Amino acid sequence: MYFCEKYPVVEKRELADGIYSVVVNAPNAAKAAAAGQFANIGVPGFTLRRPISICGIDKERGTLRFVFEVRGKGTAELAKISEGDELDILAPLGNGFSIPETGRIIAVGGGIGVPPMLEISVETCERCTAIIGFRDKSRIILAEDFERNGSEVHLCTDDGSAGQKGLVTFPLADELEKGDVAAVMACGPAVMLKSVAKMCEVYNVPCQVSLEQRMGCGVGACVVCSCLTVRNGKEMYSRVCKDGPVFNAEEVKFDG
Template identity: 40%
Template sequence: MTLPKMLRDAKILAQQELAPRVFFLVVEAPDIAQAAEPGQFVQLRIPLGEFILRRPVGVAAVDRKKGSVAFIYRVVGKGTKALAALMPGEVVNILGPLGHGFHMDYEHPLIVGGGMGLSPLLYYAAAMQKKGDVLIGGRSEEEVFWKDLFDELCGEVFISTDDGSLGFKGFTTEYLPKILEDHKYDAIIVCGPDVMMRGIARIAREHGIPCEVSLEKRMACGLGACLSCSIDTTEGKRKKVCKDGPVFSAEEVFL
């Protein structure tokens, strides 16, 4: 199915710093809010400075009644620093929604995320209407501020931190087998660092649980034309993360 893509100027409704260098951006984009599906992303054009390429950002939330779309992003360079400087009332240009998202027909999935990979998972959790549980990983308590965002969206919220400052002490890959001893899931949905996704996908395979991964790659166009996000698949075919993904079956891709 070909999904609609729109190019729109969107007014900024809110810009909030959730944690050091992590921002929550809300824009007014009614038609994109109506069309966006969990797991999809948009390409943002930053109006300030000489930023030629758009920035890919996963959809973190939508409010179809208000016609708003929200994104969570981390300031990592000049482009995202300029984006964070924008104020309510200013405008960003949006291309989207792009790509293919998560399957929505699971009855009880486990959502697993780390770092900024949790951003698109937030929209998925909201769309599942508390059917799913979530495992949030981070280096320390400061990095798992996501807990407050997922609390109202999921059944159970599991936390792991590398230093043990909150929840289970260790990596998500160490905590997951313990969770699976006491809980049954019909899918695992994961987004985050490649090393984490690789480990989670392996554990899911060992337990016979379908696993979907959302890949993050550098993108220039977001439309499949520039080939900058091309990847090899286990079938021996080349696919584009922006157009064929960003969500893939874990069995389909090399992590």
């Protein structure tokens, strides 16, 4: 069940240069939302809505949190929103993560792929190990949020200006080596997802990936946000918005 309504912004903060956290009061959408789902957000003056992952769901307060980065003119316009303004939101959309009820979960996020991983940590707390990677120290977001949930956090930066220097796949290898991992979940650049999926295959650990694609309707009608998948041995284009955004990694043809 999804909704299309104007919801008031109750909190807005800039987390890093050009990366914003926005909380809206949206009781019906919050009640229906699950980790890994997204919203398609209307921007005045633009034909297309902007798909933004859901970073936080508070069913009691009735709020949804979004963390997005200014990437172009649309998100720049979106960033002008102030507390008290209304956001035109179509949500919650798509299939989120299916989180195993027991066992250790590894949540891997790269850059602006980190926000959709936070809700996994909210649900799994100490069971969750978060491996989050950023370009450099100035781009780090949400690290304390994961810690606050009781999750172990491995912080990586490309240039080593904070945490471990290098890719998220280094700590991921260590964690997989320890064993007893129920599932790995990941969101980030395509090259990162591909490496994560490959490692999970080697260690025989189930892996779910959240994909991104240029999107139209957001609800499965227009079939523009396709990604190549293999289902029942057959290659086919699936819809990121409706069949995803979260897919089992073994279904995804990353070079498609």
